[in-house]
Amino acid sequence: MERLSAEAHLCHGDLDRALTREELIDGVRDVEGLICLLTDQIDAEVLDAAGNLKVVSNYAVGYNNIDVDAATQRNVAVTNTPGVLTDCTADMAWALLMASARRVTEGDRLVRSGQWTGWEPLQMLGAEVTGATIGMVGFGRIAKAMAKRALAFDMRVRYWNRTRLTVAEERELGVEYRALDELLGESDFVSIHVALSDQTRHLIGKPQLEKMKPTATLINTARGAVVDEAALVEALREGKIARAGLDVFEREPTVHPELLTLPNVVLAPHLGSATVQTRTRMGELAIENCLAACRGERPPHLVNP
Ligand code: DGY
Numbered sequence: 114m115e116r117l118s119a120e121a122h123l124c125h126g127d128l129d130r131a132l133t134r135e136e137l138i139d140g141v142r143d144v145e146g147l148i149c150l151l152t153d154q155i156d157a158e159v160l161d162a163a164g165n166l167k168v169v170s171n172y173a174v175g176y177n178n179i180d181v182d183a184a185t186q187r188n189v190a191v192t193n194t195p196g197v198l199t200d201c202t203a204d205m206a207w208a209l210l211m212a213s214a215r216r217v218t219e220g221d222r223l224v225r226s227g228q229w230t231g232w233e234p235l236q237m238l239g240a241e242v243t244g245a246t247i248g249m250v251g252f253g254r255i256a257k258a259m260a261k262r263a264l265a266f267d268m269r270v271r272y273w274n275r276t277r278l279t280v281a282e283e284r285e286l287g288v289e290y291r292a293l294d295e296l297l298g299e300s301d302f303v304s305i306h307v308a309l310s311d312q313t314r315h316l317i318g319k320p321q322l323e324k325m326k327p328t329a330t331l332i333n334t335a336r337g338a339v340v341d342e343a344a345l346v347e348a349l350r351e352g353k354i355a356r357a358g359l360d361v362f363e364r365e366p367t368v369h370p371e372l373l374t375l376p377n378v379v380l381a382p383h384l385g386s387a388t389v390q391t392r393t394r395m396g397e398l399a400i401e402n403c404l405a406a407c408r409g410e411r412p413p414h415l416v417n418p
Contacts, residue, residue: 146403155179168406172399177309192402192412197394202385203258206334209358214240248300251307297324309336319344337362346371
């Protein structure tokens, strides 16, 4: 905020919460630069309310909350914050993987309930992580950071992506390409790392969940709507897959009520990038993007085509 106010006149910005739709539309009327959150829907209505707008600088790497085509048509730059949250988000995916596989939150609930009666040979047996197979759905920066962690646990890493790496790249990273259905059928852990778009909405639905092993775990730190949440609930309830670790949900902050009751799912409130260091770096990038565009320069992380 100090850095921004040294170079710009700030409207709003002193709230540690998302603006309401009315506050947003009202707040953008005279601004040239908008730094917004992934919870702000930046559509034609908002863009039309902001006649002087030069840039929408998203404080996130994902930008499915912004109508990029509508912004491009109005000559408004759209920017994001890639790179700086890669390791932090991979750490969170890894935390969910370990917590789900080894039933950490279930165990925590048992101990807190006062019902734990002592060590038992068959109590809360989880899934072995070391040596298992992990499948990455999407293979961008965060998936690659996840693969690095998985390889350190002697896991076999498979990936599916729109574009395949070269054989030399695959060899260097220690990963193998699979068609999506094949990857789902082979993996003990499936971790989602695609951006949300019209092409990836419900990419993992009932048919895909049915291809997974009944012992498998699904991890999602990307965007909730990549998975059909109702189909996931059914798969978890009926044992079509064993468990899930979710940091993102289809209609945040609303969570499918049955997910809250299922013991075999670990839930987190979209914390992928939530460390002081990462959020600070994201803020710095959002400011750089915003100020560059306001000065008439090309912002470092432009996403418009
Ligand atoms: C992003 O940047 O897209 C994340 O979801 C926010 O942490």
